[in-house]
Amino acid sequence: xxxxxxxxxxxxxxxxxxxxxxxxxxxxxxxxxxxxxxxxxxxxxxxxxxxxxxxxxxxxxxxxxxxxxxxxxxxxxxxxxxxxxxxxxxxxxxxxxxxxxxxxxxxxxxxxxxxxxxxxxxxxxxxxxxxxxxxxxxxxxxxxxxxxxxxxxxxxxxxxxxxxxxxxxxxxxxxxxxxxxxxxxxxxxxxxxxxxxxxxxxxxxxxxxxxxxxxxxxxxxxxxxxxxxxxxxxxxxxxxxxxxxxxxxxxxxxxxxxxxxxxxxxxxxxxxxxxxxxxxxxxxxxxxxxxxxxxxxxxxxxxxxxxxxxxxxxxxxxxxxxxxxxxxxxxxxxxxxxxxxxxxxxxxxxxxxxxxxxxxxxxxxxxxxxxxxxxxxxxxxxxxxxxxxxxxxxxxxxxxxxxxxxxxxxxxxxxxxxxx
Numbered sequence: 319x320x321x322x323x324x325x326x327x328x329x330x331x332x333x334x335x336x337x338x339x340x341x342x343x344x345x346x347x348x349x350x351x352x353x354x355x356x357x358x359x360x361x362x363x364x365x366x367x368x369x370x371x372x373x374x375x376x377x378x379x380x381x382x383x384x385x386x387x388x389x390x391x392x393x394x395x396x397x398x399x400x401x402x403x404x405x406x407x408x409x410x411x412x413x414x415x416x417x418x419x420x421x422x423x424x425x426x427x428x429x430x431x432x433x434x435x436x437x438x439x440x441x442x443x444x445x446x447x448x449x450x451x452x453x454x455x456x457x458x459x460x461x462x463x464x465x466x467x468x469x470x471x472x473x474x475x476x477x478x479x480x481x482x483x484x485x486x487x488x489x490x491x492x493x494x495x496x497x498x499x500x501x502x503x504x505x506x507x508x509x510x511x512x513x514x515x516x517x518x519x520x521x522x523x524x525x526x527x528x529x530x531x532x533x534x535x536x537x538x539x540x541x542x543x544x545x546x547x548x549x550x551x552x553x554x555x556x557x558x559x560x561x562x563x564x565x566x567x568x569x570x571x572x573x574x575x576x577x578x579x580x581x582x583x584x585x586x587x588x589x590x591x592x593x594x595x596x597x598x599x600x601x602x603x604x605x606x607x608x609x610x611x612x613x614x615x616x617x618x619x620x621x622x623x624x625x626x627x628x629x630x631x632x633x634x635x636x637x638x639x640x641x642x643x644x645x646x647x648x649x650x651x652x653x654x655x656x657x658x659x660x661x662x663x664x665x666x667x668x669x670x671x672x673x674x675x676x677x678x679x680x681x682x683x684x685x686x687x688x689x690x691x692x693x694x695x696x697x698x699x700x701x702x703x704x705x706x707x708x709x710x711x712x713x714x715x716x717x718x719x720x721x722x723x724x725x726x727x728x729x730x731x732x733x734x735x736x737x738x
Contacts, residue, residue, distance in 0.1 A: 330355050330397070333653060334415050334423050336405050336591070337431035338365050338388045340639050341623025341646030343709070345429045346391075346398060348650025352657070356398045357423055359415060362454075363388055363402050367708055369639055370717070371451045372491065375460040375581075376498040378724060383716045385454060386709040405432070407594055410616045427618050427653045430591075430605065431646055434624035434637055437587030437602065443562040448486065448582040451495065460581060464499075467578050468506065471514045479576025481519035484567050486559055487584030488525025489532070490674035493542055495581055496523040497677040500549035522552045522575060524559060524567075531674060531682065533636070538682040541692045545676045586637055588625055600627030601634055609664040611649050618656070620649035630667060639707070640670050673700045678725075 331354045335342045338360035346356055367384040374381055392398040404418040408430070415423040436450035449463065450456050464483070471481055485496045499521045507516040523530075523546065529539040530546075530553070546553055554569075561568040567575040588603035598606040598614045604627035606614050611626060613619040621627075623642035628635040635641045648665045655662055671685035673696065681696035683689075691699060701721065708714045 331426040331657060332357070332424065333427045333429065334359060334425040335429040335431060336360075336408070336415060337429075337433055337623070337625075338362070338391075338400070339368075339431060339433045339623060340642035341431035341433070341625075341649075342429065343388075343391060344643045344646030345431060345620075345622060345650040346395075348647045349653060350395045350398060352650075352654045354397065354427075354653070354657070356395075357401050358388060358392065358398065359401045359403060359405055359417070359423065360388065361402070361404045363400065364454075365391065365709060366454050367704075367713075368452065369704060369707075371454065371457040372495045372498055374454065374457040375451050375464075375495070376502045377461055377465070378498065379717060379720055381454055381458060383713055383720060384708070386713055391709065405591055408591070410595070410597060410613065410619055413618070427656070428616075428620065429646070429649045429653075430595075430613070430619065430621045430625055431623045431642075431649075432589055432591050432625050433642075434586035435589040436582060437585045438582065439584065441559050441562060444486075444559070444580075444582060447562045447564050448580040450582045451491065452586060460579070463579050464502075468511050468514065471518070472511050476514065476518050478518070479565065480578045481514070482522065482575065482577040483520070483579045483581060484522045484524065484575055484577045485581045485583055486524050486567075487582065488523060488527065488530040488553075488555070489583065489585075490672070492523060492525070492581075492583035493530055493546065493674050493676060495583055496521055496551050496553075497546055497549060497675070497680070500546070500551050501677045504550070520552060521550065522554065522577070524554045524557050524569070526556065526558045528556050530555070533672060534674070534682060534684050535690055538684060538690060538692055542674070542676055542682055545680045549677060586624060592625055602627075604634065610652055610662040611645055611665050612652070612662075620652060622646040622649045628665065628667070635667060638672070641667060644668065673703065675700050 333354050333356045335345050335358045338358050364385040364387050370384045373379040388400045392400050406418040407416040413425050436452050438444035449460050485492050503519050530542045531539045558570040560570045592603050600606045605621040607621050607626050611620045622645035624637040652662050673683040675681040679694045679697050681700045683691040683696040683699050705714050
C-alpha cells in the first residue's frame with residue numbers, strides 16, 4: 319500500500335519529515351519555498367508547545383492553548399502535506415517510511431524528528447507507576463490525577479501520603495513542576511478545597527545531584543532551591559530513587575515516601591522509533607549524525623531535535639526547544655543545498671540561553687554574554703520568550719489572557735473540570 323500523497327506527486331523531489339514538533343516544523347519551514355514536495359508525518363495532528371505542559375498539568379492553561387493544528391500550519395504552502403499516523407519503521411536503504419496502518423511513503427530526502435520519550439532509567443516500577451509530562455496526554459493525566467485526589471479528599475477525607483506528590487528530577491522540568499504544584503496547593507486549599515487539611519498535602523522534589531538545575535550557574539541553583547523551599551517544597555538533594563510502587567517511593571537510603579502521585583521529570587530518551595532503526599546510535603540511544611546532521615552512511619537522511627545525537631563539546635546537544643529548532647532548520651537548509659549542488663555546511667549551535675521558572679514572579683535565566691537574571695526580571699523574560707515562541711496568534715493571545723487573569727485573580731483559586 320502506497321500513500322496517495324506519494325502516488326500523486328510529480329517529479330519534484332519528495333521530502334518526508336517524521337515528527338511535527340519543534341524540529342520537524344522548523345525543517346518544513348526552511349524548505350517551504352524550495353522546489354520540493356513535503357510530507358509531514360506525525361501520530362498527532364497538532365504540534366505541542368512542550369515547555370508549557372506543566373502549566374496544563376497544574377490547571378494554569380487549557381490544552382488548546384499550547385496545541386496548534388499541523389494542517390493549519392501547512393495549508394498556506396501548496397507543496398506541503400500532512401499525514402497522520404504512527405511510523406512503524408524506516409527503511410533507510412530502500413528510502414521508505416512505513417506507517418503502522420500499512421501506508422508506505424517513498425522519499426528522496428528524509429528528516430527524522432520524532433522527539434524523545436520519557437526515560438525511566440530502569441528504575442523498578444517507575445514506568446508502571448510514575449507519570450511523565452512529555453506529551454499533552456501526559457499532562458492531562460497528571461492534572462486529572464491531582465484534582466481527582468483533591469475531590470476524593472474533600473468527600474471522604476484523607477490519610478497520610480494520599481495528597482503527597484513526589485517529583486523526580488531537579489532539572490528545569492522538575493523545578494517548574496514542583497514550584498507550580500506548591501503554588502497550586504497553597505491557593506487551592508485556601509479557596510476551592512477548604513474542607514481538606516493543607517498539612518496533609520506535600521510536594522517533594524528529588525534530585526540525585528548535589529544541586530538543582532545543574533546546567534545553570536551555582537548562584538542561580540541556590541536561588542531556585544531557596545524559592546522552592548520558601549514555597550514549602552521538600553527538596554531532597556543527593557538522593558536517588560530505588561523503587562516506585564503505586565503508593566510509595568523507596569529511596570536508595572531505604573526511606574519510604576508514601577504518596578498519591580509520582581511525576582517523573584528526570585530525563586528523556588530517544589524513543590521507540592530510534593530503537594528500531596538500523597543505524598549507529600550514541601548516548602541515550604540517539605541517532606548518530608555527522609557534522610551536517612546526516613545519518614551515518616545515509617547522506618540523504620537527516621536527524622534533528624531530541625532524536626539526534628549531535629556532538630557538543632565533550633557531550634551531546636541538550637534535548638531542549640532551541641536545539642530542536644536550530645537542528646531542524648539546519649537539516650532543511652542542507653537538503654536545499656544538496657539539491658542545488660552546493661557544499662554542505664557543518665551545524666553550529668548558537669546558545670541563546672536557558673531559563674526555568676519557579677513560580678509567580680520567580681525564575682532564573684542564563685543568557686549569552688554571561689548575563690544572569692533571577693526573580694521578577696527573569697520571570698518577565700521567561701514570559702516574553704514563551705509568548706514569542708508559541709505558534710499561532712490565537713494561542714499567543716489565549717496564553718497572554720490566561721496569564722494576565724491568573725496574575726490578577728490569583729487568590730480565586732483553580733478552575734478545572736476533571737475526567738471525560
